[in-house]
Amino acid sequence: MKIKDHEKVELCCEIAFSMLSLDGYHIQMVTDAYGNESYSEKDQDRFNMIYGVVMELIDNARGVAK
Amino acid sequence: MQYLTGSTKKKPASAERGFIMYQGPSSLDGQPIVVVATMTTNNAKTGQMIQTWILRDDINPVEASKIGQDSSICGNCPHRHYNGGACYVNIGQAPNSVYKGYKRGIYPVFSFDDHAQYFSHRKIRLGAYGDPAAVPFGVMRSIADLGLGFTGYTHQADHKSFDSRFFELCQVSADTPRQAAKFQALGAKTFRVALVGDALADSEIECLSDSKGIQCIDCMLCDGTSKNIAITVHGSRSNRFKSNLIAVGG
Numbered sequence: 001m002k003i004k005d006h007e008k009v010e011l012c013c014e015i016a017f018s019m020l021s022l023d024g025y026h027i028q029m030v031t032d033a034y035g036n037e038s039y040s041e042k043d044q045d046r047f048n049m050i051y052g053v054v055m056e057l058i059d060n061a062r063g064v065a066k
Numbered sequence: 067m068q069y070l071t072g073s074t075k076k077k078p079a080s081a082e083r084g085f086i087m088y089q090g091p092s093s094l095d096g097q098p099i100v101v102v103a104t105m106t107t108n109n110a111k112t113g114q115m116i117q118t119w120i121l122r123d124d125i126n127p128v129e130a131s132k133i134g135q136d137s138s139i140c141g142n143c144p145h146r147h148y149n150g151g152a153c154y155v156n157i158g159q160a161p162n163s164v165y166k167g168y169k170r171g172i173y174p175v176f177s178f179d180d181h182a183q184y185f186s187h188r189k190i191r192l193g194a195y196g197d198p199a200a201v202p203f204g205v206m207r208s209i210a211d212l213g214l215g216f217t218g219y220t221h222q223a224d225h226k227s228f229d230s231r232f233f234e235l236c237q238v239s240a241d242t243p244r245q246a247a248k249f250q251a252l253g254a255k256t257f258r259v260a261l262v263g264d265a266l267a268d269s270e271i272e273c274l275s276d277s278k279g280i281q282c283i284d285c286m287l288c289d290g291t292s293k294n295i296a297i298t299v300h301g302s303r304s305n306r307f308k309s310n311l312i313a314v315g316g
Contacts, residue, residue: 006271006293009285013278034154038110039279047279
C-alpha cells in the first residue's frame with residue numbers, strides 16, 4: 001500500500017493518540033491565552049515518544065517492503 | 067612516558083546559545099537587518115527546532131514594531147501590530163530578548179567550519195520572527211541546508227521585491243481561500259489561517275499540530291513543497307483576525 005508523506009504523518013498521529021488513551025488514561029489538555037488547546041507538557045512528551053516509535057516501525061516496514 | 071591529554075572534542079552543541087547568520091540589507095527595503103539562529107526554545111508547538119530570528123539590526127524589535135520600521139523584516143504582512151494586525155508573536159518576549167543578547171555580543175558570527183556541527187542533526191524553523199523573504203534567498207537557502215529539515219512561512223508573495231525562489235523554502239501565507247488558490251496557481255504551497263468552522267479546500271489538510279497534537283519538529287510538512295495547510299485561529303485573536311480579513315482580504 002502506498003501512502004503519501006502527509007498521510008503517513010496523520011496515520012502515525014492517529015495511532016499515537018489511540019495508544020496514548022488506550023488504557024483509559026486521561027489526557028490532560030492545556031489552553032493558552034488565545035484559546036489554542038494542546039497537550040500538557042507531560043502528555044506531549046508521551047505522545048512524542050509513542051509517535052516516534054510508530055513512525056520508526058512504519059518506516060522500517062516500508063524498508064522491508066522495498 | 068605518555069600523559070593523558072584529556073578530551074580534544076569540540077564544545078558540545080549546548081555551549082553556544084546561537085549564532086549570527088546574516089548582517090546586511092533587507093531584501094525588502096534595503097534597511098539593515100540581522101538573522102540570529104538560537105539553539106533552544108520553549109515553543110511547545112514547534113518542539114526543539116533551531117529558531118531563526120530576523121530583526122532590524124539598528125532598532126529594538128518592540129520599537130520597530132511600534133513605529134512601523136518592522137516593514138524591513140515583515141514587509142507588507144497584514145498581521146503586523148503596526149497595522150492593527152493579529153500577529154501571534156509576543157515581540158516583547160523572545161524577539162526582544164534575542165535582540166538584547168545580540169547587542170550584548172553573546173552570539174558569535176556563524177562560521178561553517180567551526181559551527182556547522184551545531185546544525186547538522188537539527189531541524190530549523192526559518193523565521194520564528196520576521197519573514198524569511200526579507201533575507202537574500204542564497205543566505206536563507208544555505209541556512210536551510212545546514213540541518214535535517216526546515217519549516218518556513220512567508221507573507222511576501224505580493225511584495226514587489228519578492229524572490230519567487232522562496233516557494234522552495236516557505237509556505238506562502240494566505241488569509242482567504244481565494245488568496246490561497248491564487249498562490250497555489252503560481253506553484254506555491256500555502257499556509258492559510260482560517261476561522262473555526264471555515265471549509266477546508268480539497269487541496270488542503272488541517273495543520274496536524276493543531277488537529278492531531280504533533281509538534282512541528284515531527285511533522286515538517288511546512289517546507290514549501292509538501293502540502294497546502296490550513297490552521298484555525300482561536301479565542302481573542304480570532305476577533306482581530308476577522309476584522310483584519312475584512313480590511314485586507316480580497
